[in-house]
Structure formats: structure tokens, C-alpha cells
Amino acid sequence: MPKLTLQDLQRLPKTDLHVHLDGSLRIPTILDLAEQQKVKLPADTVDSLRPFVEVGEDCKSLVEYLRAFDVTLSVMQTYESLVRTAFELAEDAAKENVRYMEVRYSPILHQQKGLTLHAIVQAVLEGLALAEKQYPIKTGVILCGMRHISPDISLRLADLTVAFKNKGVVGFDLAGAEENFPAKRHKDAFGRVLQNNINCTLHAGEAYGPESIHQAIHLCGAHRIGHGVRLIEDGDLLNYVNDHRIPLECCPSSNVQTKAVKKMADHPIRLFYDLGLRVTVNTDNRMVTNTTVSREFQVIHEELGFGLEEIKEVIIMGFKSAFLPYALKRALLAEVVHELKAFKPGSLESKKEHL
Numbered sequence: 001m002p003k004l005t006l007q008d009l010q011r012l013p014k015t016d017l018h019v020h021l022d023g024s025l026r027i028p029t030i031l032d033l034a035e036q037q038k039v040k041l042p043a044d045t046v047d048s049l050r051p052f053v054e055v056g057e058d059c060k061s062l063v064e065y066l067r068a069f070d071v072t073l074s075v076m077q078t079y080e081s082l083v084r085t086a087f088e089l090a091e092d093a094a095k096e097n098v099r100y101m102e103v104r105y106s107p108i109l110h111q112q113k114g115l116t117l118h119a120i121v122q123a124v125l126e127g128l129a130l131a132e133k134q135y136p137i138k139t140g141v142i143l144c145g146m147r148h149i150s151p152d153i154s155l156r157l158a159d160l161t162v163a164f165k166n167k168g169v170v171g172f173d174l175a176g177a178e179e180n181f182p183a184k185r186h187k188d189a190f191g192r193v194l195q196n197n198i199n200c201t202l203h204a205g206e207a208y209g210p211e212s213i214h215q216a217i218h219l220c221g222a223h224r225i226g227h228g229v230r231l232i233e234d235g236d237l238l239n240y241v242n243d244h245r246i247p248l249e250c251c252p253s254s255n256v257q258t259k260a261v262k263k264m265a266d267h268p269i270r271l272f273y274d275l276g277l278r279v280t281v282n283t284d285n286r287m288v289t290n291t292t293v294s295r296e297f298q299v300i301h302e303e304l305g306f307g308l309e310e311i312k313e314v315i316i317m318g319f320k321s322a323f324l325p326y327a328l329k330r331a332l333l334a335e336v337v338h339e340l341k342a343f344k345p346g347s348l349e350s351k352k353e354h355l
């Protein structure tokens, strides 16, 4: 199998369908925002702050992984900070040729200084729109209910999703600690979203077994599944997910860090792909996991043996899985398929030499 470089993977057009705004900041921006807002951080230089906001391989669980968000959320309570972090995330993604990105976050976590839920959504949409003007990237927003927060709040967030339908918000999610916090508690929120003809995805099968994926699909109506690694434990449900073409938002490095899988070689994305499931590759949290979409493709290339043609197919499945209206999706897909056909690995430098 010819070896692809990180530069090759950066040049490919890509999606990121599963990326949390509050886990995907630039570390210098956290320091800057903290200084402006007089917020006290656990450390005050990039290097000393890093261990608090990047988890690394020795992280033991999802719950430990989620601690990094206390730091990021402390500086994401103002309108301006939300505009800026959304803009920077889209800018960073665009620079590695992510063409379509769905950014998720939970507005309820950004109200510590009294912002309204509407303003919290507006700010992120404003930041993303600014980036769309400057870069060839298209974006959408997914609002997250949180498993450990009350179902009433999820319902309010579902209403917020409805209010911003066709205005930039494209879906609803359920995030946070999975074990002991079943999705079925939040089924009214999903009912509200579904009855308004809005897409939903749920984090499931990451820190709990396939029962959690079963609930997400059959009780909450999930159109996609976040992670879903533990689908491997239930062949019957796996066949259902495959037959219904329910996309899995795989985030390989994050899954090793939260111990959803023990090591990369064990990641089921290889088996899922071989069985024909619709798999997509995503970052989850660019900063907390210290990754990019290109880097995630490099990992599955080097450690799970995905070759160029397979990577192209996974990229296409990413575009196919987008929460976009069908006509727009078809147009974007046609453009990308054309580019993928013409794509040749090899750095731009070596190409120039051959001219």
C-alpha cells in the first residue's frame, strides 16, 4: 500500500461532522480571553496550560476527558468569545481543507454570565458566517442536550433548535457522561425535534454498551450515531444500523483517550467499514484530543490499513451523511467526487519538479 503523507491528507477535501466548539479552541486564545475577561486559569502559559486542556493517551475514562471542558467553558461566557472561537475553529478546519463542518455545543453551558440562549446561538452563527466569507468552507450547527442535566433543559434546547431551523442550526445531539445517564430520559426533547422535521444524532456506545445505541435509535430517533464503537458487541443491531445506512461518526483518537477502545489497533472502524457500514471520520475535539481531520485519516491509514481508495470512499460517506438539504448535498458531493477522482498523492513540491 503506497504511503500517504500528512500533506496528502490535508489536500483532500473533507468533512468534520462531529466536532465540539468548546473542545476545539486554540490554547493561546484561551489565555487571551482569560486575560481580557479577568478569568483565573489553572496556568498562565501555553505549555503550562496544555496538560489541563489536552488529555493525552493516559486519560482513563470519558469522565476524566470531560474535565478539560471546565477550563474552556470558563472563558466562553461572552458573546465576543463565542464569535471568536467559532471563527477560529472554522478557520483552522478550512486550512486543512475541511469543506463541510457541523459544529456542536450546548448553549446551556454558556450562561454563567447571563447571556440569553438566543444570543449564544447567534454569536456562534456569526463567527461561522465570518469564516465562510473568507474561506471555502460550509458550516452548520448542532445543539447538544446534556445527559446529566435535566430533561426539561433538553426540551428548552430542543425548542431553541426549532427556533433556529433553517437559520444555521441543522441538528440536535445528546452529549456528556453516558454511564448512568440514559438517553431515554430525554426522549421528549428528541420528539420535539423530530416532529419539527429536524435531524438528530446522539453520542452513544462510547462509554456504555450497545443498549445505549439501541435507545438512541429506537427511543430517540437518531439519524446518526456519535462514536458507536460498542456497536461491535451486538451483531443484530449492527445489521440494523447497516441496513438503514445510519452513519457512525467515528473519532478514533478520542476513542483511545476515553478508553472506548483500549488501543488504536482495536478500533472497530476497520471492521465496520469492511462490513459496509456508513462510517465517517471526525475529530471530536481538536484541542482536547490534539488532532485534526487529516491527522485522524493518517491514524486510520497507518494503524488500520486504510488505503487511498478506501479513504476516498470514507470521505464520500462523510459528505453523504451531512445534515444538509438533499439538493445542496448532491451538488457538494458532485464537486467533491470530481476532485477526488483527479487527486494524486505526492507533495505539491514534488509535483512542481515534474512540470
Ligand SMILES: O=c1[nH]cnc2c1ncn2[C@@H]1O[C@H](CO)[C@@H](O)[C@H]1O
Pocket: 020, 021, 022, 023, 062, 066, 069, 104, 105, 106, 109, 144, 175, 176, 177, 203, 206, 254, 284, 285
Ligand atoms: O466525546 C464526548 N462524549 C460525550 N460528551 C462530550 C464529548 N466531547 C465533548 N463532550 C461534551 O459535550 C459538551 C458540549 O460540547 C462539552 O461541554 C462536553 O461536556
Ligand SMILES: [Zn+2]
Pocket: 018, 020, 175, 203, 226, 284
Ligand atoms: Zn463528541
